[in-house]
Structures are given as structure tokens and as C-alpha cells.
Amino acid sequence: MADRELACIYFDAERGCGLKVVEGIPTAADCSNCSKYDGPARGLGDHVHTVAKTLGIDRVVKKVTRGKCGCEERRNRMNRQYPSKD
Ligand code: SF4
Numbered sequence: 163m164a165d166r167e168l169a170c171i172y173f174d175a176e177r178g179c180g181l182k183v184v185e186g187i188p189t190a191a192d193c194s195n196c197s198k199y200d201g202p203a204r205g206l207g208d209h210v211h212t213v214a215k216t217l218g219i220d221r222v223v224k225k226v227t228r229g230k231c232g233c234e235e236r237r238n239r240m241n242r243q244y245p246s247k248d
Contacts, residue, residue: 168193169201194241197234207240 170193172180184192193199203209211233214220223231 168199168204170196171200172198195238197237203246205241205246206244207237208246210240211237 168190172183173188173193174180175187178184178187179192181198183196183198188196194204199208203212211220214223214233220233223233
């Protein structure tokens with residue numbers, strides 16, 4: 163994956179990450195596993211995340227599991243296994 167195919171809305175080529183998740187300029191590897199990523203879907207995991215967030219399912223699951231739902235690991239794994247083609 164080329165370095166800036168990930169178009170996170172918080173990325174700034176000169177100032178780095180707007181959320182300060184990463185010090186300095188985040189690499190594509192930093193952004194590909196970042197739970198704060200917001201932008202075009204990186205893969206199936208981002209699509210599932212968007213649907214769950216839109217329907218409010220993510221908040222219910224996080225509350226029931228007390229934040230230990232494993233959603234981020236699952237999201238990253240699904241993004242790696244089924245990446246976006248565009
Ligand atoms: S993906 Fe994460 S590390 Fe990368 S710019 Fe967005 S918020 Fe920052």
C-alpha cells in the first residue's frame with residue numbers, strides 16, 4: 163500500500179496527526195491499524211464499523227463488555243483480510 167493512500171481526515175503532511183495519536187508524521191502502517199482513523203473505508207472492517215456506529219450498536223456492545231469487546235482487533239483483521247480495492 164502506498165504511503166498516503168490512507169486519507170484520514172486527521173492527517174496533515176506537515177503537522178502530522180491532528181489527534182496526536184502518533185508523534186511526528188504518521189506512516190501508512192501507523193494509520194492502517196489506528197482505531198481513530200476516519201476516512202474512506204480501508205476494508206470490510208471499516209464498513210462494519212460504520213454500520214455499527216450509525217446504528218449505535220458499538221456503544222451498546224462497549225457498554226455490555228465494559229470496553230473489552232475486541233472490536234478494534236476484529237476491525238483491523240477484517241481490513242487486512244478484505245481490503246478496499248480502490
Ligand atoms: S489514522 Fe490515526 S494516526 Fe493516522 S492521521 Fe488518522 S488519527 Fe492520526
